[in-house]
Amino acid sequence: MNINATIIGQIIAFAVFVAFCMKYVWPPIMQALEERKKKIADGLAAAERGRHEQELAEKRAQQVIHEAKEQASEIVSQAQKRGNEIVDESKSNARVEGERILNSAKAEIEQEANRARDELKTQVGGIALAGASKILGREIDEKAHTDLLDELVSRI
Amino acid sequence: MASEITTSEYIKHHLQNLTFGQKQTEIEPGVWAPTGEWGFAMSPAEAANMGFWSINVDTMLMSILLGALMMWFFRSVAKKVSTGVPTGSQNFAEMIIDFIDDTVRGSFSGGKNKLVAPLALTIFVWVFLMNLMDLIPVDVIPQIVMQSAAAIFGVDPHHVYFKIVPTTDPNATLGMAIFVFMLMLYYSFKIKGTGGFISELTLQPFGKWALPINTVLETVTLLSKPFSLGLRLFGNMYAGEMVFILIATMYGAGLAMGSFAGLLQIGWAIFHILIITLQAFIFMVLTTVYLDMAHQEHH
Numbered sequence: 001m002n003i004n005a006t007i008i009g010q011i012i013a014f015a016v017f018v019a020f021c022m023k024y025v026w027p028p029i030m031q032a033l034e035e036r037k038k039k040i041a042d043g044l045a046a047a048e049r050g051r052h053e054q055e056l057a058e059k060r061a062q063q064v065i066h067e068a069k070e071q072a073s074e075i076v077s078q079a080q081k082r083g084n085e086i087v088d089e090s091k092s093n094a095r096v097e098g099e100r101i102l103n104s105a106k107a108e109i110e111q112e113a114n115r116a117r118d119e120l121k122t123q124v125g126g127i128a129l130a131g132a133s134k135i136l137g138r139e140i141d142e143k144a145h146t147d148l149l150d151e152l153v154s155r156i
Numbered sequence: 157m158a159s160e161i162t163t164s165e166y167i168k169h170h171l172q173n174l175t176f177g178q179k180q181t182e183i184e185p186g187v188w189a190p191t192g193e194w195g196f197a198m199s200p201a202e203a204a205n206m207g208f209w210s211i212n213v214d215t216m217l218m219s220i221l222l223g224a225l226m227m228w229f230f231r232s233v234a235k236k237v238s239t240g241v242p243t244g245s246q247n248f249a250e251m252i253i254d255f256i257d258d259t260v261r262g263s264f265s266g267g268k269n270k271l272v273a274p275l276a277l278t279i280f281v282w283v284f285l286m287n288l289m290d291l292i293p294v295d296v297i298p299q300i301v302m303q304s305a306a307a308i309f310g311v312d313p314h315h316v317y318f319k320i321v322p323t324t325d326p327n328a329t330l331g332m333a334i335f336v337f338m339l340m341l342y343y344s345f346k347i348k349g350t351g352g353f354i355s356e357l358t359l360q361p362f363g364k365w366a367l368p369i370n371t372v373l374e375t376v377t378l379l380s381k382p383f384s385l386g387l388r389l390f391g392n393m394y395a396g397e398m399v400f401i402l403i404a405t406m407y408g409a410g411l412a413m414g415s416f417a418g419l420l421q422i423g424w425a426i427f428h429i430l431i432i433t434l435q436a437f438i439f440m441v442l443t444t445v446y447l448d449m450a451h452q453e454h455h
Contacts, residue, residue, distance in 0.1 A: 002204050003327060004177070006212040010219065010322075010331025017223045018271075018278045018335075025227065026274035028234040029253055035239040 161314065163405045168200060170294060170401045172317040173325055174301075175203035177210020198315040212325055219322040222285040226278075256280060256440070263444045266347075266451030271339070272444060279332070280440040283389065286328070287432030289321045290396055291425050294404045323393040323435075326386065333386030336443050340381070343450040352453065381446055385439065392435045396428050 161169070175197040180188040188205035196213070197203035203210070233249040242250055256277045264272050297320045302313035322328040344353045357374040358367050403424060406417035 002173075002175070002206075002210075003330070004175070004206065004208050004210045004212065006173075006215050006325065006327035007331040007334065009211060009216050010328045011335045013216070013220050013223060014278075014282075014332050014335045017227060017282060018275050020227050021230070021278045022271055022274035025230040025234050026253075026277060029230070029237050029249065030257070030273075032237040032239050033250065033254070033257075039239060 166405060167398075167401055169314070169317065170298065170319070171398075172200045172203065173212035173319050174214040174317045175206060175210050176213050177203075177206035180205045196316075203317075212319075212327055214318045214320065215322045215325040215328050218289060218320055219282075219286055219328055222289075222322070223278075223282050226281045226285055230277075230281075252281065253277065259441060260444055263441060264448045264451075266343075266448055269447075269451070272447055275339070275447075276440045276444050279443055280436050283323060283332075283439050284433060284436035286322045287393055287436060290324070290393060290400065290428060290432060292320060293421070294397070294400050321393060321397055323389055324397045326390045329390040329393075330382075330386035332389075332439070333382040336385060336446065337382035340446050340450045343447060347451050348453055385442055385446075389435050389439050392431060396424075396431055399424055400428075 177194065177197065179191045179193045179195045180197075180202045181191050182201070183189050188202070197206060197210070229245070230249055233246050237246060257273060260273045260276050266272065298318040301318040302316045305311055305316040306313040319325060344356075348356060357378070358364075358371050360370055360374060362370055400421065403417050403421045406413045406420075408414075
């Protein structure tokens with residue numbers, strides 16, 4: 001247990017070990033630790049960002065779904081409205097058409113009636129003439145008016 | 157323990173370093189003279205008389221071996237360090253380095269100093285490894301060295317000394333403390349400037365009218381730092397080693413005492429695990445704190 005030159009040897013050995021540690025051991029390991037720390041921090045930040053983005057996307061999706069629903073209900077209500085309109089329109093069309101058909105039928109009937117009346121008139125005239133001629137013929141000359149009478153008969 | 161040596165000789169034998177220096181002979185009782193040859197001291201008295209220019213080979217060998225082991229381990233980790241998921245030895249090294257880094261960050265505020273953290277790592281692991289040698293049963297390695305020396309060189313094994321715990325040699329602990337002291341002085345001059353450092357030593361704590369008192373007080377304070385640093389570690393490890401040796405002396409005193417000694421040794425070893433770690437930690441933290449003080453400017 002004497003103080004001797006060992007103390008110098010120990011100082012040198014210690015200094016060498018410290019220098020070695022300072023140069024070849026500490027920096028690479030520390031650098032790796034720092035890098036890993038940074039990596040983990042980045043990873044955590046990315047995860048956080050991802051979660052945030054997902055939240056946003058969910059929100060956006062909800063919004064889109066909401067809008068779509070609104071649009072769909074709007075379309076449905078428009079279609080209903082349009083349907084009602086079409087029904088109403090076709091109802092009124094049908095009414096107008098019916099009236100038109102009715103009117104034309106009436107007109108035709110009237111026309112027909114008129115024509116029949118006219119015909120009837122002429123026939124009545126003919127018949128009256130025939131009747132009159134028959135009455136006249138018997139008194140006048142049956143034989144002379146046979147032809148005329150035959151014609152009349154055939155016409156009736 | 158050989159039967160022909162006494163307990164006191166056994167203890168003395170265990171407390172003696174393997175010293176290499178100028179051989180001495182006892183020309184008359186208490187008076188030693190150099191023989192002119194160089195070699196290992198054959199007795200504690202010869203080692204003591206070798207003077208300053210002798211070297212404790214066991215201390216040097218063990219400390220350099222352990223330091224190299226530590227550097228080899230950390231260097232091998234540093235070479236293949238990955239930023240991905242750490243495995244095996246990298247995990248272990250990172251655990252230590254993280255711990256050191258946290259401790260240094262906690263007690264050192266000197267900004268970007270590239271030296272303090274690696275210094276703290278070296279101190280903690282190296283001192284821990286050197287202290288750890290204390291847990292090897294006291295006779296194992298000395299006996300191996302003694303018997304092999306006797307077999308190879310034909311010397312009397314009783315004159316071969318080997319202390320395997322470098323931190324029980326004050327040369328090792330004071331050597332480290334002196335290196336720390338040199339760093340303290342270097343940073344004091346660098347950060348505070350010569351004037352700043354000198355004024356810190358002379359103008360506190362009582363102001364400029366008590367300059368001599370201040371100087372004495374501050375110088376003692378300054379010098380006590382490395383001494384307390386080195387002697388604290390030495391004292392703790394020396395005392396622990398001494399207890400192990402005392403327990404070991406009981407093994408020769410019959411079966412009952414031997415078993416009792418075995419229990420004692422296990423108990424003390426378990427307790428000593430705490431001490432060796434704590435002392436390594438204290439040495440590291442105090443070094444960091446001293447260097448932090450060297451970095452702080454007083455106003």
